[in-house]
Amino acid sequence: MKDLFLFSDLIYHSHSFVYVFHFLLVSLIVVFVAKFAVNKMQLVPSGLQNIVEAYIEGVLSMSKDTLGSEKLARKYLPLVATIGFVVFFGNAIGIIPGFESPTSSLNLTLTLALIVFFYYHFEGIKANGVIKYFKHFMGPSKILAPLMFPIEIISHLSRIISLSFRLFGNIKGDDLFLLVMLTLAPFFAPLPAYALLTLMAVLQAFIFMMLTLVYLAGAVSIDEH
Template identity: 50%
Template sequence: MEAPSFLDFIIHVTGLPGYLVFSWFMILVIISLALIVRSSLKLMPEGIQNVAESVVYGIYSFVEDILGKEETPKHFPLLATLAIVIFFYNIVELIPGFIPPTSNLNTTLSMALIVFLYYQFLGFKRHGIKYIKHFMGPVWWLVPLILPIEIIGHFARIVSLSVRLFGNIFGDDLLLAVVFFLAPWLVPLPVMALVLLAASIQAFIFFLLSTLYIADAINEAH
């Protein structure tokens, strides 16, 4: 399946990777939808405003249940952005010819690095040098054993976040391409419904783990 002509033209002229062009395109779509919602705000929400408010309120309430009322406003913008962007990045695979940006490891790895650096920064900002206690275990004589395990575990979070998302979306995209090729008349509803479900779940898992990592960093070590 070929990319839409205008995106293919941009890829050809600029020489940029396809996943990057599709990433920027989907960001423009998200910004455009946000501006449309903002320009038509009503006291009694309806239509797209109702959907947007429900999504934002649902994300905010979920984050608040984990981080608390005081911390949520500080971290909600990043977490909500990740959730919404990843969801749109994932579901674009349902459009023939579109490449889901999250089917490329560069995209998922960059987002995982942002989360990793952000929560580590929060940990040191909140606790100072005492943040190291998060890596040392419950008793001092276990430090030589626990410290390397904790360090490896934290770096493994980057791999976990990026590879899980990449692998699932890449697999879904490949499945759709194969089924479209072999039996295009059978594809639409069942397969696309499963892909939509998987795309939504993967966006939620990335968002959930990011929230839990932040909560772990800002809480006191025990």
């Protein structure tokens, strides 16, 4: 029934095509926003430049608070800010009738979760060395090491599920909720829901960015943990 609301079906009717179409559309939107924001840089920002600069400053401030270092915050800013853009626009595009959120597909959310998972482990090993990094998986006591190590491994693997399924489940639910509202009362009932769904799009992007920062902080700052 939802296919009735998808413009992508006018090109080709396929679930895989719908996902790829909307993911590429979101990617183009992100590139366009980034390019247009820096196209005519001004000393006193206005318009889109002002919005993007406020966003970058907010992400940088959040990163400094989480990582405890401006150097690390600036180092991971491109990753975290890009993830925020992709997740937000991926969430928000589904609010527009005729489009579907690519983040309502496990293909994208799982891919993002795996990128974060492998990247923070890579950074942790790079910053601390292989032995020291995996040594902290064993806990503070040698006696508890045989028990703590498998628990830590399971804990880290569960982060993939947590990151991917949280985003996927929330956005899929939002899309279905909007579909029901559009079906029952296409002109009046969805209007209050748009504000709520926009808020959810922002919130889910914030949560994904914050968890990414928390995982990075735990990987590169072992001595403090």
